[in-house]
Amino acid sequence: xxxxxxxxxxxxAEYRRLSEAVLADIEATLDRWLxxxxxxxxxxxxxxLLQLAFPDGSQLVINTQPPLHEIWLAARQGxxxxxxxxxxxxxxxxxxxxxxxxxRCASDQAGxxxxxxxx
Numbered sequence: 265x266x267x268x269x270x271x272x273x274x275x276x277a278e279y280r281r282l283s284e285a286v287l288a289d290i291e292a293t294l295d296r297w298l299x300x301x302x303x304x305x306x307x308x309x310x311x312x313l314l315q316l317a318f319p320d321g322s323q324l325v326i327n328t329q330p331p332l333h334e335i336w337l338a339a340r341q342g343x344x345x346x347x348x349x350x351x352x353x354x355x356x357x358x359x360x361x362x363x364x365x366x367x368r369c370a371s372d373q374a375g376x377x378x379x380x381x382x383x
Contacts, residue, residue, distance in 0.1 A: 366380045
């Protein structure tokens, strides 16, 4: 049986900084893909909520959860919760990396391989 890692104790300010950086990186990646004519994914952001609309009409929703110090991802494949551990955002159920899950979900919904990565 694998032990569940203990989450890092982040201050509210550190959580805000780290979660804001994730959303900003996603937006920058989408802008780069649009400029490079990779794919046109429309992004709409309100505070800690980022909605990605794909050409087929499907959406991904990334939402910060400040009281829990988590980032949530809603996709066709399901819902995921991530906490910051060991310098990265990991799924609270299976330890998967946020950017890997986001890339997999976005690729599925876009119909082309897409890779999100932290800066």
